């Protein structure tokens with residue numbers, strides 16, 4: 171019920187237009203009933219029977235007003251005229267009150283919630299993306315949005331007006347003969363209740379199917395992302411087999427449970443509706459033969475009762491479609507209700523402080539774990555002076571990247587704190603703070619677009635000179651000039667048209683364009699050959715002393731010139747000092763150094 175409420179509230183910003191169009195459409199549906207009623211009354215006039223009193227009084231009043239003789243022909247003219255006004259007169263108005271507003275509301279809500287879902291995507295914590303891949307998230311959001319969009323016009327333009335039409339039908343029949351109305355009501359409510367209960371059960375199956383489909387989509391997206399690995403390991407057959415199992419599982423639920431369930435439901439619905447129609451015919455005929463109702467009423471009741479039964483199927487169909495969509499709409503709301511991460515940045519460009527740091531960083535008694543039972547960083551105490559270059563080294567999995575993640579506030583420490591220029595980073599505005607930091611990862615994320623767009627990504631206001639200078643330092647200028655369209659070359663999604671080394675150089679240049687106060691290299695030159703790496707190091711010497719730099723590297727050559735080398739082991743700082751000191755100390759660094767012939771710190 172809570173989810174249903176959320177589905178209704180999804181459209182709350184447009185409630186005025188919604189109310190107007192729902193009332194309008196419902197009135198049209200009720201007015202429609204005048205046509206069979208009028209035909210019944212025409213039959214009464216033609217067969218010499220009396221008109222219903224309210225109609226007879228109306229016709230008499232019109233005759234008096236128009237100073238016309240109230241003859242049967244005059245009555246016929248008025249009734250036909252009224253039928254004409256109702257059926258023809260409303261034709262040009264109905265599409266605007268119905269079709270236009272229903273879709274208008276649906277599209278407006280779509281625009282609003284597409285933005286909101288994007289905001290959610292941008293603010294969810296990184297842990298969420300560790301557990302849910304892009305395919306799963308995208309599928310959930312896209313399905314949720316489109317199902318809400320499709321459901322709205324069906325619900326407000328059809329289901330609700332039809333409901334009012336059915337109420338109108340009962341009232342008309344009840345005024346003529348309450349026994350027939352009671353019979354109709356019994357059958358109608360019986361079939362509707364049965365159908366809705368059946369649909370509720372089917373909705374559970376739909377929910378199951380939705381989850382299964384999300385799993386399949388998610389794996390398919392993974393296959394696409396990792397297609398090179400799939401091909402390289404020749405695992406096409408395994409992937410197909412695995413997906414086939416999932417597809418078969420979906421088929422079973424879809425065909426044997428859901429589809430069969432709907433057919434079964436349809437069978438009972440149809441049988442009950444036909445029985446009801448037949449019984450009403452018999453009862454109405456009996457009442458007419460007994461003289462309890464007129465010939466006109468006989469026709470009116472038969473026509474409008476079959477109109478009521480005719481609505482059972484569309485109402486159930488709409489409810490069925492709603493049930494089918496309900497699960498994915500519910501999952502969309504579950505997604506939208508997820509709390510934003512502690513690390514969520516600003517979404518509006520106001521009140522973001524423009525910080526400027528010297529780059530003095532103080533890690534105080536830092537402790538962190540991804541999962542409670544497994545500490546990753548323990549009692550980390552480290553002081554980084556302004557403009558210092560600090561290298562983090564240690565075995566794989568020792569916590570180097572995690573330390574940087576804490577610095578960027580992707581996660582917050584469990585205990586201890588990180589100070590920058592004497593301020594706790596948790597107290598700073600996260601967007602303003604991150605704008606003064608830049609990081610180059612081992613795997614550089616590249617957006618589809620030109621190289622120039624990618625270089626400007628973090629600093630859209632950068633000048634051409636800044637960009638060219640950054641590319642010179644990162645040794646990216648040369649390869650970019652050689653590309654078919656130079657800086658205007660499109661790099662393809664995730665930068666597939668660039669080599670690993672080129673992506674890294676682009677990443678370094680992009681970070682430099684930001685002119686950050688703290689620059690972090692997380693294995694940023696690992697894809698480069700020794701010569702290119704050395705060239706970048708030399709070029710980057712010009713940066714040394716201009717800002718704080720944190721370098722994570724496995725290659726000794728990259729770290730030996732650092733002012734301070736921090737050796738991490740199993741989440742703890744084992745030793746700190748410069749290259750010479752650490753060699754002299756003869757600790758882990760010295761041991762690793764002795765294995766350096768290959769240039770690798772970690773053997």
Ligand SMILES: Nc1ncnc2c1ncn2[C@@H]1O[C@H](COP(=O)(O)OP(=O)(O)OP(=O)(O)O)[C@@H](O)[C@H]1O
Nearest residue numbers: 300540541546564565566567568569570571572573
């Ligand atoms: N998102 C995560 N969820 C759970 N555990 C994680 C996550 N990221 C890293 N870990 C774990 O934390 C530990 C430290 O990882 P981290 O990436 O910080 O190491 P690292 O020293 O940078 O390693 P490498 O040199 O291989 O990059 C590892 O044991 C890793 O399995």
